[in-house]
């Protein structure tokens with residue numbers, strides 16, 4: 634299949650482009666480089682052994698996207714493009730709704746006009762809000778508590794309606810847990826252009842001396858060691874989940890919502906211990922108060938993705954840490 638990846642030069646999009654190539658599909662990447670670097674194209678080409686098609690443009694430019702869909706004879710779209718910083722979404726909700734909800738609407742209009750009605754959408758575990766039970770399954774009630782999560786829920790609603798329309802679309806909604814890690818080549822990984830707000834990029838900064846200390850937000854949660862528990866998933870596993878979702882749509886699936894996680898919860902302290910074990914680096918750390926809006930623990934039930942997509946995460950915490958660190962060292966000269 635020929636697949637358009639919006640936000641294809643970002644963290645998850647770039648790894649998915651490689652997974653698609655490996656599975657025999659042809660990715661075409663579209664990105665406005667708001668949160669990624671143009672050098673990603675060259676790095677992908679170095680790994681793939683040939684150049685990939687990369688279009689510079691904004692997903693809100695309906696005419697440009699429509700032309701890209703026709704010019705490249707696209708069969709399906711994976712929609713990664715969007716803004717993703719929760720705190721920033723609270724401060725600048727309009728930017729988030731305009732880019733994330735407005736971006737999806739513009740994309741869908743372009744797809745409709747180009748007769749391309751198959752889409753895989755990047756959603757997030759954040760749509761579950763405060764977990765009522767663990768592990769969390771796809772039928773758990775949703776209830777986002779910030780504009781980023783609200784935007785994801787609005788997008789999910791729009792896509793659910795399209796799957797039931799007179800001319801039905803094929804839709805796969807993927808709720809990611811906590812993507813970390815990097816491609817084993819060390820050439821592509823997570824490169825936030827601003828100050829990161831998720832754990833692994835902060836761990837990397839503290840490990841490389843760019844941050845004095847890693848603040849552990851909350852050491853009094855009702856978890857085994859008092860620190861918050863999350864379901865970290867290697868980005869290459871996540872990328873392979875997209876291939877599985879796309880191929881299920883190709884086999885005739887009409888609509889699906891899937892958690893993409895490992896099903897394993899790890900605390901901040903467990904992640905830091907794994908990082909130390911995998912890299913030999915002891916990350917300087919300090920306890921800090923809980924952050925508003927953070928939940929104590931959340932991890933996925935991955936049964937549905939296993940059953941219906943035949944997909945399961947294979948890589949563990951040590952590999953996630955080793956690969957993240959390799960990428961960081963290779964790209965900014967941080968010392969071991």
Ligand SMILES: NC(=O)c1ccc[n+]([C@@H]2O[C@H](COP(=O)([O-])OP(=O)(O)OC[C@H]3O[C@@H](n4cnc5c(N)ncnc54)[C@H](O)[C@@H]3O)[C@@H](O)[C@H]2O)c1
Nearest residue numbers: 640643644645665666667668669691692713714715755757
């Ligand atoms: N990384 C995570 O922790 C996580 C978790 C859950 C869901 N998600 C979702 O997955 C998707 C991809 O996340 P990521 O971690 O790869 O983020 P990322 O920021 O690395 O990638 C997103 C890419 O989209 C591009 N982009 C943003 N707005 C655009 C626009 N209007 N037009 C064209 N390109 C645009 C950015 O330049 C960037 O390259 C996002 O939708 C995000 O909300 C991410």
